[in-house]
Amino acid sequence: MDKWKNPKLVLVSVNEIDLQNKEKEKRAQELLTANKELVFQNDEKEKRAQELIVANHELVLQNIENEKRAAALTLANADLLRQNAEIKELTLALEAAKQELETAYLEKQRQALVLQAANQELESFSYSVSHDLRAPLRAINGFTEILLEEYIEKLGEDAQYLLGEIIANSKKMGQLIDNLLDFSRLSKQQISFARVDLDLLVRSVTDQLCRLEPEREIQFEFDCPDAGFGDRNMLRQVLVNLVSNALKYTSKKQKTRIQIACHREENNCIFSIRDNGAGFDMMYYDKLFGVFQRLHSSNEFEGTGVGLAIVQKIIAKHGGKVWAQAQVNEGACFYFSLPFSS
CATH class of the missing domain: 3.30.565.10 (Histidine kinase-like ATPase, C-terminal domain)
Incomplete structure (x- = not known):
């Protein structure tokens, strides 16, 4: 039997077709929504991709900068090692110089003590000699003056001249002794x-x-x-x-x-x-x-x-x-x- 000639069958077919159309529309709507979401996702992906490109570029720049810094640090480290070596060398040289200076200072102190002792001995000797010379010098001067005073009539002009020279030189000698004694006394003299x-x-x-x-x-x-x-x-x-x-x-x-x-x-x-x-x-x-x-x-x-x-x-x-x-x-x-x- 021809189904199109049966009204019930025709109604059922129309309903099925209508239901199918609604399903199709619903599916089309879902597909449209899904397509919009896909477009949005694609836009987000493109945006994210662009951000990744920018981030990648920044990362490249950072890597370049890091490489520069690494190179600078390498140079600085090498310079630091060189400076440390120089400091170590200078420290050793300074220690050697310090030791040499201490040795020289001790030697200078020793020489100063030796010189001080020699000076004290020389000053004591000078004082002793100068003091001991006074008595014979006074005797020479005194006897010469006696000759000039008591025997001048028996002396010729040449003898008188020579005796005068003896007196003059004995006075010079006396002055020399006085000065030498003054010089020797200075070492022991206290300053006020x-x-x-x-x-x-x-x-x-x-x-x-x-x-x-x-x-x-x-x-x-x-x-x-x-x-x-x-x-x-x-x-x-x-x-x-x-x-x-x-x-x-x-x-x-x-x-x-x-x-x-x-x-x-x-x-x-x-x-x-x-x-x-x-x-x-x-x-x-x-x-x-x-x-x-x-x-x-x-x-x-x-x-x-x-x-x-x-x-x-x-x-x-x-x-x-x-x-x-x-x-x-x-x-x-x-x-x-x-x-x-x-």
Whole structure:
């Protein structure tokens, strides 16, 4: 039987077709929704892919930077190793130098002790010899004066002249012994530190020395505004010796000019005595402050060669130093330093 001719069968077929169409529409809608989701997912994937590309690019840049840093660290590490090697080498050299310095210091101390002992022995010997020479020298001088006083009528002119020379030289010898004793006593003499008015002390010394040579035309210039610390008696001896030297070596000048000044440098008072006298050759400067060392002959200028040695020793005991500058026939300038406080 033909199904299209049966109404029930036709209704069933129509319903089935309608149901199938609805299912298809539903399926189409689901497919459409799924397609939209797929499109969205694809967009997300593209976006994520783009982010991954950017991240990958950044990672490449970071890797390049890390490689640069690694290379720099490698160089820095190599430089550090080199510096460590140099430090180790310098440390070893420093240790060796320290050891050498300690050895040299100990040797210097040993030599200083030996030198101190030798100086003490020499000073004791000098003092003893100088002291023992006084008695025979006084005897020579006394007997010579007796000859001149009591037997002068029996002596010829030549004999009188020779006896006069004996007396003159015995006096020089006496002065030499006195100076040597003064020099020897300095080692044992204690310093009494006190504030010293240098201007007052200088004027006192120059007045005393000028009275010994009233016939000379002497121009003194003073500039001593500061005070120093030291032993007044010792410093007086320093000034007497230096000013006496200035007077002696300007004695052949028509007009004597002596400048005495002092000024402050840090914690020291620098004292200077400048004259326009004979001066000396700086070539022989090393001999200037030695005992019995003279840069001029006794025929030119009298002296024992002890005065400047005494000056140096006194100033050294005060913790200062003494030095000089000069030019032949143009004068000399002697300097010494003193502390401003005790």
